[in-house]
Amino acid sequence: MAPAGLYFHIPFCKQKCPYCDFYSVTRQDRLPAFLAALQQEIRRRADRAMAVDTVYFGGGTPSLCPPDAVADLLALVRTHFHLRADAEITLEANPGAVSAEDLERLRAAGVNRLNIGVQSFRDAALRFLGRIHDRAEALAVIEEARAAGFDNIGLDLIYGLPAQKASDWRADLEQALSWTPEHLSCYILTFETGTPMTRALQAGRFQPLEEERVAELFEATALFLAGQGYDHYEISNFARTPDYRSRHNLKYWHFEPYLGFGPAAHSYRQGTRWWNLADLDIYCRSLAQDRLPEGGREELSREQQVLEALLLGLRLKAGFAIASFEQRFDLSVQDTFGRLLNQLAEEGCLAEIPGRCALTVRGMRYHDSISARFAAEL
Numbered sequence: 001m002a003p004a005g006l007y008f009h010i011p012f013c014k015q016k017c018p019y020c021d022f023y024s025v026t027r028q029d030r031l032p033a034f035l036a037a038l039q040q041e042i043r044r045r046a047d048r049a050m051a052v053d054t055v056y057f058g059g060g061t062p063s064l065c066p067p068d069a070v071a072d073l074l075a076l077v078r079t080h081f082h083l084r085a086d087a088e089i090t091l092e093a094n095p096g097a098v099s100a101e102d103l104e105r106l107r108a109a110g111v112n113r114l115n116i117g118v119q120s121f122r123d124a125a126l127r128f129l130g131r132i133h134d135r136a137e138a139l140a141v142i143e144e145a146r147a148a149g150f151d152n153i154g155l156d157l158i159y160g161l162p163a164q165k166a167s168d169w170r171a172d173l174e175q176a177l178s179w180t181p182e183h184l185s186c187y188i189l190t191f192e193t194g195t196p197m198t199r200a201l202q203a204g205r206f207q208p209l210e211e212e213r214v215a216e217l218f219e220a221t222a223l224f225l226a227g228q229g230y231d232h233y234e235i236s237n238f239a240r241t242p243d244y245r246s247r248h249n250l251k252y253w254h255f256e257p258y259l260g261f262g263p264a265a266h267s268y269r270q271g272t273r274w275w276n277l278a279d280l281d282i283y284c285r286s287l288a289q290d291r292l293p294e295g296g297r298e299e300l301s302r303e304q305q306v307l308e309a310l311l312l313g314l315r316l317k318a319g320f321a322i323a324s325f326e327q328r329f330d331l332s333v334q335d336t337f338g339r340l341l342n343q344l345a346e347e348g349c350l351a352e353i354p355g356r357c358a359l360t361v362r363g364m365r366y367h368d369s370i371s372a373r374f375a376a377e378l
């Protein structure tokens with residue numbers, strides 16, 4: 001079995017961003033109780049035989065964790081799992097929620113990849129997104145991260161904001177590139193059900209950017225970053241060189257095992273997916289009583305596994321290898337999906353890569369609707 005990735009969900013934020021539907025709370029006084037529970041969850045789920053080559057602190061805002069606590073968690077991981085010496089250890093940090101000293105201590109604790117939630121370098125966009133930081137703070141954190149010795153930095157950016165001009169988005173990208181980040185994640189703003197931003201949209205307080213403009217920005221982003229030498233390896237993700245692809249996130253797209261810890265975290269291993277309850281209090285209470293806070297579990301049917309492997313694989317520029325897919329699931333890609341693949345080729349959505357099934361940049365933009373079409377063929 002491929003080595004696993006460990007994901008730690010740190011469910012605290014200084015304040016909630018109006019577009020976000022990730023599970024997090026603003027009650028930071030609960031941080032000590034949470035960290036004790038998280039340590040207990042690691043001990044309860046220990047598996048010394050399990051090789052682990054990626055660790056990801058996500059959230060929430062993991063940079064709100066004291067660096068000493070991150071060091072303690074990593075020490076516990078080393079005790080209870082077989083953490084490889086060359087493991088990728090990522091932590092998400094938000095401007096306004098991390099200091100220069102924290103960054104130095106996180107680096108010393110063994111974090112070797114920093115993902116910074118910049119979102120935009122434009123103050124007006126940051127205000128619309130309800131972020132706690134401004135442009136100056138975003139720039140300062142990147143500079144401080146480099147000074148702290150981080151040589152593998154990812155920047156998260158959001159585009160497709162209401163009335164966003166292509167030139168504004170291009171300016172954000174150029175500003176990001178001026179730091180030659182090792183990784184860039186460029187996400188389209190989405191309106192998730194039940195968020196304050198979606199309610200404001202439904203109340204008519206702003207107009208979303210037209211779908212056509214969003215598609216143009218998507219293709220312009222891919223073209224511009226490719227021209228700057230970045231490897232567009234996944235729908236929203238770009239690496240300065242292939243070595244800087246997110247090894248942890250690739251596990252999700254390669255349908256490889258991962259274990260998630262913390263409230264709302266998901267795990268997947270050998271055809272089974274399970275997840276923790278999205279409730280900090282229940283999480284802490286369960287683990288204090290030495291019970292795992294599992295919220296649900298499902299055995300994926302063969303059909304579900306086929307579809308997930310296919311759709312996750314199609315998120316990648318390289319797509320998936322047809323021969324190993326056919327061997328794994330004992331089906332013929334041509335017999336099952338041939339008609340749809342021909343249609344996608346005619347629409348300019350299917351890339352021509354020998355032995356592989358992959359989407360073009362245009363196809364990637366429509367990954368969601370293409371996914372539904374694959375599901376209908378099964």
Ligand code: SF4
Pocket residue numbers: 012013015016017020021022024059060061094117
């Ligand atoms: S900081 Fe991140 S996790 Fe927290 S509310 Fe904002 S987008 Fe969501």
